[in-house]
């Protein structure tokens with residue numbers, strides 16, 4: 001298994017191109033199941049999770065054509081065409097590797113009137129049940145049965161009638177599934193307390209481009225008027241606000257100045273607000289975001305929350321940054337119950353962090369030191385990379401397949417701004 005070798009202490013300076021958003025792409029791709037016409041997605045990041053989802057789509061008889069395959073290209077243009085669905089089963093072997101596979105449930109049910117999707121099983125950051133996805137499908141008129149580790153869903157009268165559902169907890173994935181199921185329903189659907197993350201807006205924009213009728217886009221109450229059929233579309237995936245926020249933390253911890261080309265300052269709102277409170281200068285314009293730090297970082301109190309609150313996907317990276325801040329910071333993780341797996345690894349690098357349930361107390365230290373570390377999930381792994389960039393000496397980050405799931409060409413992008421980082425094969 002590959003590792004990353006990072007020599008800390010280099011001030012980052014220059015420009016990093018921001019890729020298409022992984023979490024938007026993972027909900028835009030299954031929209032191809034909703035139409036027999038081609039769906040072309042531009043700016044799709046080249047990531048293990050996207051490759052995995054493309055493979056999953058082929059299981060249903062969807063053709064996948066990748067253009068722009070030159071190795072130097074960031075992003076891809078990929079056309080998905082589901083002329084006819086040949087299969088409606090998402091098998092355990094694929095779903096267990098990629099939880100986002102559950103996002104085929106809604107569109108498959110809408111188009112084929114049935115879907116069988118493996119239950120995803122456990123996850124490193126929490127229990128992550130899918131009960132809300134299933135309740136939303138039932139509210140729209142689906143019948144659901146759980147058997148042999150699979151969810152079997154079908155529409156008793158051929159198509160979904162549509163219906164009303166109030167999410168008891170804000171869920172990004174369940175909102176996405178409900179939206180994709182509702183667009184082809186026979187009647188209207190009202191979703192209340194829906195997630196309003198920018199990735200949901202991206203999904204609504206694509207569905208609208210395909211001919212869907214959605215009211216309230218960007219808000220937490222959505223009304224969807226089902227239509228008889230959807231057409232194909234060509235659509236550009238939004239920039240990755242979490243990737244951009246991660247590199248902002250990387251720049252800040254080294255006292256550097258980095259331009260995040262293509263990032264959307266508005267979508268990064270809560271992250272940028274947190275960075276400014278930490279003492280980092282953040283300037284956003286129409287084409288990107290520039291981050292500048294002078295080495296002095298202030299302790300802050302942060303709590304994760306659904307959008308427009310601070311993304312849980314930024315918690316680990318901000319924590320790494322706060323390890324070097326003056327004073328004591330307090331972080332509260334409200335979304336996932338087990339998202340502090342990076343804490344013991346950061347402490348092995350000289351950080352001083354204590355956790356108590358969902359709260360982490362970060363006592364700032366003068367110096368982090370390189371170590372051999374590994375993490376159990378994507379954002380946790382990124383927090384170790386950020387700490388390593390400021391640490392004294394060499395850090396080896398193991399299990400970087402987590403990073404390959406969510407950061408397109410991480411080491412190349414960091415090299416662009418002067419980091420000493422290389423990928424080495426395991427001996």
Ligand code: EPU
Nearest residue numbers: 023026100128129130131132133171172173174335336378
């Ligand atoms: N939840 C339930 N029941 C459900 C669904 C969710 O109780 O049926 C709970 C979850 O356990 C969690 C909360 O609701 O406590 C929010 O989970 P949500 O459904 O919003 O998360 P998700 O859709 O599974 C997406 C991202 C995650 C990101 C979360 C929160 C994708 C593919 N994944 O997950 O991204 O952390 O939203 O913003 O979009 C990552 O990129 O590293 C990542 C984990």
